[in-house]
Amino acid sequence: MSDILDSDHPIQGYPREELFCDELPTRRRPEIGKILVTGASGYIGGRLAPELLARGYQVRAMVRLASPVYETRWPGAEIVVADTLQPESLRAAMQDVHTAYYLIHSLLLGPDKFEEAEIEAAANFRKAAERAHVSRIIYLGGLGDTRSRLSDHLRSRMKVAEELAGGKVPVTVLRAAIIVGSGSASYEIIKHLVKNLFVILIPRWAKNKCQPVAIRDVIKYLVGALETPETTGMHLDIGGVDILTYEEMLKGMADILGVKRIFLPSPFSGIGFLSYVASLITPVPAAITVCLMRGLANEVVCQDQKARELIPFQPLTYRQSIVKALSREEQDQVHTRWSDAYPPAHELAVKLHELDKTPAYTASYSLVSDKSAAALFRSVCEVGGGQGWFHHSWMWRMRGGIDRLLLGVGISRGRRSPSKLAVHDVIVLAG
Numbered sequence: 001m002s003d004i005l006d007s008d009h010p011i012q013g014y015p016r017e018e019l020f021c022d023e024l025p026t027r028r029r030p031e032i033g034k035i036l037v038t039g040a041s042g043y044i045g046g047r048l049a050p051e052l053l054a055r056g057y058q059v060r061a062m063v064r065l066a067s068p069v070y071e072t073r074w075p076g077a078e079i080v081v082a083d084t085l086q087p088e089s090l091r092a093a094m095q096d097v098h099t100a101y102y103l104i105h106s107l108l109l110g111p112d113k114f115e116e117a118e119i120e121a122a123a124n125f126r127k128a129a130e131r132a133h134v135s136r137i138i139y140l141g142g143l144g145d146t147r148s149r150l151s152d153h154l155r156s157r158m159k160v161a162e163e164l165a166g167g168k169v170p171v172t173v174l175r176a177a178i179i180v181g182s183g184s185a186s187y188e189i190i191k192h193l194v195k196n197l198f199v200i201l202i203p204r205w206a207k208n209k210c211q212p213v214a215i216r217d218v219i220k221y222l223v224g225a226l227e228t229p230e231t232t233g234m235h236l237d238i239g240g241v242d243i244l245t246y247e248e249m250l251k252g253m254a255d256i257l258g259v260k261r262i263f264l265p266s267p268f269s270g271i272g273f274l275s276y277v278a279s280l281i282t283p284v285p286a287a288i289t290v291c292l293m294r295g296l297a298n299e300v301v302c303q304d305q306k307a308r309e310l311i312p313f314q315p316l317t318y319r320q321s322i323v324k325a326l327s328r329e330e331q332d333q334v335h336t337r338w339s340d341a342y343p344p345a346h347e348l349a350v351k352l353h354e355l356d357k358t359p360a361y362t363a364s365y366s367l368v369s370d371k372s373a374a375a376l377f378r379s380v381c382e383v384g385g386g387q388g389w390f391h392h393s394w395m396w397r398m399r400g401g402i403d404r405l406l407l408g409v410g411i412s413r414g415r416r417s418p419s420k421l422a423v424h425d426v427i428v429l430a431g
């Protein structure tokens with residue numbers, strides 16, 4: 001039972017029924033000290049932080065760009081700004097930390113650059129953890145049979161595990177395949193392919209097997225590992241109940257969405273080209289679809305049941321995970337999304353702190369409206385995403401379309417919430 005989520009100590013935006021670990025059988029250990037959550041601005045880290053806070057842990061959330069929104073999102077958490085590619089910045093982040101979660105990847109740097117950056121980041125993190133005498137690192141990486149030829153992305157995830165574990169601090173490596181949940185990049189690719197295509201080509205590799213896992217089960221394993229000291233230094237494969245081919249996953253999604261789709265065997269199986277097409281059809285940019293879809297050439301299935309034995313709870317089926325994800329979207333309750341992570345190399349984007357500068361040109365005009373202030377504000381909050389721009393929306397869409405053709409993220413990156421706007425939300429990113 002959660003004893004901290006009383007009305008006088010709420011975790012903002014996280015009603016108690018939306019926390020996943022209440023039923024987790026492991027014992028809370030808040031006495032161990034400070035927990036560092038890296039990648040806190042990302043999809044997994046952003047969901048782990050409130051869960052730990054609700055269980056009474058002292059949480060330090062690490063982000064690359066400060067924002068007042070984090071203080072309200074995780075009341076009670078300490079926010080630290082650090083970048084794993086800038087080793088000096090890790091000093092303050094690691095100070096007095098007992099356990100550090102490593103929830104970082106560099107896919108947004110694109111297929112040519114991410115691998116090198118990921119290894120460098122992991123090496124910096126390992127050294128900083130050693131210097132600060134951190135007791136444990138818990139890393140969430142990717143599933144894959146190391147005896148087979150792995151995609152660059154999966155190979156890099158394995159190398160990060162090796163790099164982190166190469167020092168004195170023991171590392172628990174959790175390895176997951178596709179994570180199903182509202183806001184996860186892989187889930188959004190599957191959903192948008194099924195929603196937007198009437199005929200879906202099934203290449204040879206779509207017969208490969210995968211063991212998808214629900215986001216809530218991933219969070220339970222991450223918290224469960226912290227609360228199960230025997231998992232220190234172990235590699236644990238985590239997965240859901242079902243082992244499915246990618247074709248079955250697409251068909252399952254069509255079934256749940258209630259749409260009829262034609263699935264055609266395809267003699268053409270070039271993942272590079274198909275992932276480029278997928279980036280045009282889904283909101284996920286090419287830099288990420290290419291890296292993730294190359295991983296489809298590998299079977300990603302749990303090799304053993306150790307995680308289930310050590311952290312015992314009943315994981316969800318693929319179908320249950322999809323239904324939960326869709327219902328969160330319907331309720332407009334998506335707390336974190338892959339697109340919350342910000343591409344640092346995006347020089348053309350205007351960043352929040354740059355808005356402080358005095359503009360060289362100002363203009364103002366007024367318009368009398370009979371709409372209420374609340375209705376006008378609601379309208380402002382809906383800009384971008386499905387609603388488009390306030391006027392001449394076609395120009396905005398055309399601009400985004402050109403950006404997609406040139407492998408940019410265009411406008412279909414979408415919005416975290418179609419109706420609520422928070423500081424740091426990405427609205428339009430067409431560069």
Ligand SMILES: NC(=O)c1ccc[n+]([C@@H]2O[C@H](COP(=O)([O-])OP(=O)(O)OC[C@H]3O[C@@H](n4cnc5c(N)ncnc54)[C@H](OP(=O)(O)O)[C@@H]3O)[C@@H](O)[C@H]2O)c1
Pocket residue numbers: 038039040041042043044045063064065082083084085102103104105106121140141142143157176177178179180184185186337338339340341342343344
């Ligand atoms: N999502 C899945 O389907 C899935 C499946 C299996 C495993 N995983 C693993 O889960 C972990 C987290 O993934 P995710 O889905 O949460 O990714 P995500 O939403 O894309 O978030 C990535 C996070 O990494 C941070 N980051 C990137 N480079 C950094 C750097 N140099 N220094 C500090 N922070 C940096 C980003 O911060 P900014 O906001 O500043 O960019 C962001 O918070 C990864 O290890 C991934 O391999 C995910």
